[in-house]
Amino acid sequence: MGAYCLAMALQGTYPFGGRSRAVNDLGNQFVPFHARLRDLMHGDTSGDLFFNWASGFGTPFLADFFTYLMNPFSWLVGVFPRDSVEFPVFLVTLFSVGLAAGLMTAFLGRLHPGSPWLRALLSVGFGLSAWMISDGFSDPMWMWGLVAFPLLGIAYDWCLDRRRWVLGALVVTVCWAGNFYTAAMATIAMALVLLVRVLLDERPAAERVRALARGASMTVTGVLLAAPVLTVSLMASKLSQPAPEVAYKGSAVTDYVAHLFPGGLAGGAPRVSVGMLALLLVATYPFIGRVPLKERFVWLGLTVGTAASLVWQPTILLWHGLAMPNGNPYRASIALTAILVCVAWLALARRPRPKELFRGGAVVLILAACASTAKYMTGGPWILTVAGGLAFLALLIALHRHRADRRVRAWLTVALAGAVFLSSTYTVLSTTRLRDAQDWWKPKRTYDAETRAAYDQLKAADAWPASRTEPGPNGFAANDPMLLAGQGGRYYSSYLPAVTAETLQGLGAGWFIAGRHTNSFNDPVGRAIMGVSSYLERTPGPNGFVQRTAVAPPVVTVRPPGTPLDGATRDATVFARQERVLGAKVYEVPAFVRAGAITSGGADTAFVPGRGWPLKADRPRGAGATFTAACTPGTEAYLHVPWLAGRVQAFGKTVKTGGKYPMTSIQLFPLGTVPADGKVTVKIHSNRGQFIPRNPLGCLDRAALDRTVRHLRATGPERVEASGHGISATFAPGTKGTAIVSVPATTGWRCSVDGGQARAPRTLGGLMAVDLGDGASRLSCSFHTPGLRLGLAASGAAAALLLAVAVGHALRTRTSRSSSRSRRS
Numbered sequence: 001m002g003a004y005c006l007a008m009a010l011q012g013t014y015p016f017g018g019r020s021r022a023v024n025d026l027g028n029q030f031v032p033f034h035a036r037l038r039d040l041m042h043g044d045t046s047g048d049l050f051f052n053w054a055s056g057f058g059t060p061f062l063a064d065f066f067t068y069l070m071n072p073f074s075w076l077v078g079v080f081p082r083d084s085v086e087f088p089v090f091l092v093t094l095f096s097v098g099l100a101a102g103l104m105t106a107f108l109g110r111l112h113p114g115s116p117w118l119r120a121l122l123s124v125g126f127g128l129s130a131w132m133i134s135d136g137f138s139d140p141m142w143m144w145g146l147v148a149f150p151l152l153g154i155a156y157d158w159c160l161d162r163r164r165w166v167l168g169a170l171v172v173t174v175c176w177a178g179n180f181y182t183a184a185m186a187t188i189a190m191a192l193v194l195l196v197r198v199l200l201d202e203r204p205a206a207e208r209v210r211a212l213a214r215g216a217s218m219t220v221t222g223v224l225l226a227a228p229v230l231t232v233s234l235m236a237s238k239l240s241q242p243a244p245e246v247a248y249k250g251s252a253v254t255d256y257v258a259h260l261f262p263g264g265l266a267g268g269a270p271r272v273s274v275g276m277l278a279l280l281l282v283a284t285y286p287f288i289g290r291v292p293l294k295e296r297f298v299w300l301g302l303t304v305g306t307a308a309s310l311v312w313q314p315t316i317l318l319w320h321g322l323a324m325p326n327g328n329p330y331r332a333s334i335a336l337t338a339i340l341v342c343v344a345w346l347a348l349a350r351r352p353r354p355k356e357l358f359r360g361g362a363v364v365l366i367l368a369a370c371a372s373t374a375k376y377m378t379g380g381p382w383i384l385t386v387a388g389g390l391a392f393l394a395l396l397i398a399l400h401r402h403r404a405d406r407r408v409r410a411w412l413t414v415a416l417a418g419a420v421f422l423s424s425t426y427t428v429l430s431t432t433r434l435r436d437a438q439d440w441w442k443p444k445r446t447y448d449a450e451t452r453a454a455y456d457q458l459k460a461a462d463a464w465p466a467s468r469t470e471p472g473p474n475g476f477a478a479n480d481p482m483l484l485a486g487q488g489g490r491y492y493s494s495y496l497p498a499v500t501a502e503t504l505q506g507l508g509a510g511w512f513i514a515g516r517h518t519n520s521f522n523d524p525v526g527r528a529i530m531g532v533s534s535y536l537e538r539t540p541g542p543n544g545f546v547q548r549t550a551v552a553p554p555v556v557t558v559r560p561p562g563t564p565l566d567g568a569t570r571d572a573t574v575f576a577r578q579e580r581v582l583g584a585k586v587y588e589v590p591a592f593v594r595a596g597a598i599t600s601g602g603a604d605t606a607f608v609p610g611r612g613w614p615l616k617a618d619r620p621r622g623a624g625a626t627f628t629a630a631c632t633p634g635t636e637a638y639l640h641v642p643w644l645a646g647r648v649q650a651f652g653k654t655v656k657t658g659g660k661y662p663m664t665s666i667q668l669f670p671l672g673t674v675p676a677d678g679k680v681t682v683k684i685h686s687n688r689g690q691f692i693p694r695n696p697l698g699c700l701d702r703a704a705l706d707r708t709v710r711h712l713r714a715t716g717p718e719r720v721e722a723s724g725h726g727i728s729a730t731f732a733p734g735t736k737g738t739a740i741v742s743v744p745a746t747t748g749w750r751c752s753v754d755g756g757q758a759r760a761p762r763t764l765g766g767l768m769a770v771d772l773g774d775g776a777s778r779l780s781c782s783f784h785t786p787g788l789r790l791g792l793a794a795s796g797a798a799a800a801l802l803l804a805v806a807v808g809h810a811l812r813t814r815t816s817r818s819s820s821r822s823r824r825s
Helices: 002-011 030-041 062-068 072-079 086-111 116-127 130-134 140-160 165-178 180-200 205-225 227-239 253-258 276-287 293-309 313-319 333-348 354-371 379-401 406-436 449-460 480-484 498-506 524-529 574-582 702-715 788-824
Strands: 468-470 532-538 545-549 556-559 613-615 625-630 636-639 645-650 653-658 669-673 679-686 690-692 697-700 719-722 726-735 738-744 749-753 762-764 767-771 776-783
Touching: 002 086, 002 406, 030 062, 030 072, 030 086, 030 140, 030 480, 062 140, 062 180, 062 227, 072 086, 072 140, 086 116, 086 140, 086 333, 116 140, 116 276, 116 333, 116 406, 130 333, 130 406, 140 165, 140 180, 140 205, 140 333, 165 180, 165 205, 165 227, 165 788, 180 205, 180 227, 180 293, 180 313, 180 333, 205 227, 205 788, 227 788, 253 354, 276 293, 276 333, 276 354, 276 379, 276 406, 293 313, 293 333, 354 379, 379 406, 449 480, 449 532, 449 545, 498 738, 524 532, 524 574, 524 702, 556 702, 556 726, 613 625, 636 645, 645 669, 653 669, 679 697, 726 738, 738 776, 749 767, 767 776
Parallel strands: 468 532
Antiparallel strands: 532 545, 556 738, 613 690, 625 679, 636 669, 636 697, 645 653, 645 679, 719 726, 726 776, 738 767, 749 776, 762 767
């Protein structure tokens, strides 16, 4: 922990400076999640653990809570002020690293007896492994995986001794509940370690089989106790927007070998370094004569097999729950770091002789020579390899030669600890500097005055559930609404429902990461549909934004009887979709005509039916493609080109767009007010060959929109109420038609009219739609988390089994003690 903090301080990284955001920054989605957790703990937000009214205009939340916020250290956020939310998130990482290193120290002592000080020094290599520094540091929930590895190792050690089965099952539950993703990797790795220990055990085969059976039953029971975490998360994953497809490209041997050395950053291989001390000892292990040949063979086989499994696609899928990770395919490399530390301790505990250490040093030199051409081997890795390798080799040789002199050995251990501290500090510092120097890694904003001002203004204007207060598409963070309060469209999560992504994108909001990060609306019709009465808009000024207000319909509105719902029609343009959901015509959608077009039979020959207008990539200073349209003067022109990558020029201003199908969808955005001649000229410059929609331009009649909003308010409910995971509306008695709830109709919603049977709602444009029948006065909708009931049932069964085993063990113990007293008597 000290080495990590010192490196952060030297680099000026938060919380020790502001130059770098190398710890969970506000551009990361997890700081806003922790801000929401704090708000829930203090009762200062809408929603509850089951539902999140803030993000995506209403989304399920329990899967997010289980996956991102179950690290026990995450709950520290509750004792800090809200504007210091980053600091407890940093502590999640720091405390998890410290606890993991401490538990690994204890576990190594169960593998083989030996000095706790030396065990602790190797455990530092596990806590500050390359996986932690490069992959895990930005995901606070993954830090619990560091804790899970040694904790599960201790639980499986109890299986070998035939004791503490109940406590072991509870340990498994704690690991899986804290973060099931990394706990699954830890369970596989520690189960392999248990298998190796059973193979090397000299007890009869029957006893060894019983140890494996105890481990298996303990694991299954512990996982079932945490079943709600799994069932809810798996169901949410099934209903989520699919992740972008990932093509595995493999890893070069030289790159893989290079990642055994500390201090680098280049990708392309599993990050498995655990420091030069551990690497030297692992390389020495095959040559240590005190280690039985069978033991060397089995442990090295486990190490090589695990290393190979990280770069073979079928086993990569096995490590990651049968799904290729979106991004780094080597997240399971944490498993190899744990195994490398185990092997290093098995070598150090046998007090390797100088000759054996020199042979290990020779192996390290050969590995360094093989890795010398890899991009990973920059200045930091070479300094740590040469200086660190020589220092550790000299200290280990001195430890062996002075093994009989307790005083000298103590001083050498102190020197070894100092070397580990300095090398660990420099490892973190070197990696952080390399990351900060890259173009893609830009310092992110802190919870600064602008962020606090946005939060204060949104809270002051909060009118939920009558209407929404929207942070807008401002990009304070990946999850603005959770960070800043309000009820907006931005939402970034692996569990973002596909219904939510498709609904918002279909109505003109944008998305990133192929729909796994939704954006907010940038047009008045979209805001009216969602009942947004206040929003933030970027503008030059002291805070960088200004708060806008608008007369908005309530979150629950009524459409007349006979309104066609989803499945009845198919709209060609986003303007038609918005109008159908709004229930009124507010746009003109003129013909979009390409200037200088060649026509045949009245049709533009350049247009491709079913695809749209083709655009060629502009050469430097190219003229682009010019389109014209005619609208009523005074209306507001909006353009919808969701997949365009290029620039749009209209009314004297230029808008840059970065669309790319299917990864990035651009919002419907304003061009300007139509002039007196009614002519709209749009020039589009394209970065690449692509297509845009046939009729991407719509001209909004603001007066018609205002009339529609007034009508929706007049015909809407008398009162709208919201609970943690429910929403209700009270109408004038006898109200007929279809109630539209401006919430995406995600799976789990049930609605009833006047206390009748609850049913899943229908949809209008992806929003919830409920028929009020012949006349109604009250609508009630409640969200039920998919998979929760099944998980609770499995957890209850496991708890009953655990209780039965505990009671049975207590009775047997009591009977045995009574029998023993009788015999003594």
